[in-house]
Amino acid sequence: MRVDVTINGESRSVDVEPRTLLVDFIRTHLGLTGTHIGCDTTSCGACTVVMDGNPVKSCTILAVQAHGSELKTVEGLRQNGQLHPIQIAFKEHHGLQCGFCTPGMMLVGATLLERNPDPTEEEIRWEISGNLCRCTGYMNIVKAIKEAGAGSAGDAVGEDLGAAESVAALEDMEEAHT
Amino acid sequence: MYPAPFEYSAPTTLEEATALLAELGDEGRVLAGGQSLLPMMKMRLATPAHLVDINRIPGLDRIEQVNGHIEIGALVRHADVVASQEISDASPLMASTAPWVADPLVRNRGTVCGSVAHCDPEGDWNSVMLALGAQVVATSHNGERVIPIEDFIVDYFTNSLQPGEMVTAVRIPRADAGTGGKYLKLERKIGDYATVGVATHLRVEGGTITEAGIGLTSVGPHNIKAKEAEAMLVGQAPSPELFAEAARAAALASEPEDDVRGPAEYKRAVVEAYVRRGLEACVSQISEEG
Numbered sequence: 001m002r003v004d005v006t007i008n009g010e011s012r013s014v015d016v017e018p019r020t021l022l023v024d025f026i027r028t029h030l031g032l033t034g035t036h037i038g039c040d041t042t043s044c045g046a047c048t049v050v051m052d053g054n055p056v057k058s059c060t061i062l063a064v065q066a067h068g069s070e071l072k073t074v075e076g077l078r079q080n081g082q083l084h085p086i087q088i089a090f091k092e093h094h095g096l097q098c099g100f101c102t103p104g105m106m107l108v109g110a111t112l113l114e115r116n117p118d119p120t121e122e123e124i125r126w127e128i129s130g131n132l133c134r135c136t137g138y139m140n141i142v143k144a145i146k147e148a149g150a151g152s153a154g155d156a157v158g159e160d161l162g163a164a165e166s167v168a169a170l171e172d173m174e175e176a177h178t
Numbered sequence: 179m180y181p182a183p184f185e186y187s188a189p190t191t192l193e194e195a196t197a198l199l200a201e202l203g204d205e206g207r208v209l210a211g212g213q214s215l216l217p218m219m220k221m222r223l224a225t226p227a228h229l230v231d232i233n234r235i236p237g238l239d240r241i242e243q244v245n246g247h248i249e250i251g252a253l254v255r256h257a258d259v260v261a262s263q264e265i266s267d268a269s270p271l272m273a274s275t276a277p278w279v280a281d282p283l284v285r286n287r288g289t290v291c292g293s294v295a296h297c298d299p300e301g302d303w304n305s306v307m308l309a310l311g312a313q314v315v316a317t318s319h320n321g322e323r324v325i326p327i328e329d330f331i332v333d334y335f336t337n338s339l340q341p342g343e344m345v346t347a348v349r350i351p352r353a354d355a356g357t358g359g360k361y362l363k364l365e366r367k368i369g370d371y372a373t374v375g376v377a378t379h380l381r382v383e384g385g386t387i388t389e390a391g392i393g394l395t396s397v398g399p400h401n402i403k404a405k406e407a408e409a410m411l412v413g414q415a416p417s418p419e420l421f422a423e424a425a426r427a428a429a430l431a432s433e434p435e436d437d438v439r440g441p442a443e444y445k446r447a448v449v450e451a452y453v454r455r456g457l458e459a460c461v462s463q464i465s466e467e468g
Contacts, residue, residue, distance in 0.1 A: 017183065018185070019180055019182070041220075045281075045283055048283060055282075056286050056287050057287075060212060060213055060287070061212065062186070062212070062216070064186055108282075108283070127282055129281050129368040130280075130282045130283035130368070
């Protein structure tokens with residue numbers, strides 16, 4: 001069956017079997033592997049994508065159900081070569097360790113901030129309660145979402161991180177932690 | 179994990195959907211939120227030959243007032259209930275349940291009617307529906323049938339729908355002055371099934387209880403209506419002694435089993451504590467109103 005979607009602002013159209021899961025459609029058919037497959041049982045949230053404005057678990061939706069919808073994945077956070085404030089905040093506040101849950105955490109965080117730019121810690125914790133971080137790095141995830149909302153990542157907002165700068169930033173972070 | 183292959187249709191009118199379901203009979207399954215059906219299909223616990231996706235049928239996503247009832251359409255998501263002013267005005271019990279169903283991402287997709295139809299004894303909504311005396315609206319190509327929730331829930335994962343029928347709405351009575359409702363849920367973590375869930379509903383008029391509803395989650399082969407406990411309450415004045423007695427009766431009506439979430443004895447004790455606390459919460463809601 002033909003599935004037409006708009007993903008990260010781009011129109012794509014692919015023929016798939018009805019049983020194709022949305023997460024596999026995104027990863028295999030559209031080649032966007034930033035969306036992860038974790039538990040595959042609707043528990044962990046690693047496969048979170050934003051569908052028509054709402055974050056959902058793409059391992060538990062059929063690709064054919066997404067026909068005609070607007071999708072956003074982690075690849076869509078970066079705009080015009082500039083990192084999204086939530087990406088900057090996750091970097092600055094060490095909001096990721098292994099990085100597996102990060103795409104889902106950032107998408108849920110960014111969607112929350114669109115509705116409520118200044119959430120309390122409790123509101124953030126409720127909102128990310130469908131996403132698991134098995135590094136248990138919740139403290140910094142919550143901090144990063146809060147700071148991205150408060151605009152404290154302000155100085156860095158709009159910063160264009162090239163590959164070389166990313167490596168330099170990583171080295172700075174490593175230094176700071178040793 | 180992949181579901182076994184199936185045919186897929188996405189009708190855009192209810193007539194089209196019910197005609198298709200009539201033709202398919204036992205082979206057809208309705209897909210709404212899919213948050214229970216798709217995991218079951220992935221684990222090959224369900225292998226429907228043909229899915230009828232109702233998500234493209236307009237009008238099923240409404241929460242409406244109909245003749246003193248609130249009607250919740252087949253595409254109303256749990257998240258819609260969390261956000262609904264209508265529900266928060268008209269049903270304190272539903273309003274207190276919705277934030278505890280699954281997790282925020284699942285609530286964005288899963289539907290109330292789907293959960294009711296699924297008849298999972300660990301589902302929260304059927305306890306609420308039992309406590310409220312809800313009605314299920316079943317539609318087929320022959321028309322509409324209204325089924326009291328007690329007749330709708332048959333057993334473990336079994337409802338009383340006939341082949342060709344689908345749930346198009348659930349109806350709950352509108353809570354007016356003098357009513358209170360509370361859902362209490364013990365869960366190990368958000369997104370886990372309830373270890374124990376208890377729905378309580380009370381109406382108090384002139385100092386006397388005129389309606390009482392108690393529904394129990396995860397403590398039996400299906401959600402349980404604690405009828406004996408309800409009957410003890412009606413006609414009496416609310417009191418701590420009465421609530422303690424009703425809570426003991428509800429605990430006796432529960433049929434929990436030992437599992438990873440705890441031993442049966444523990445769960446029965448939680449039922450007793452939660453029924454008592456739930457009834458107390460109903461009464462304090464009612465007295466705050468007055």
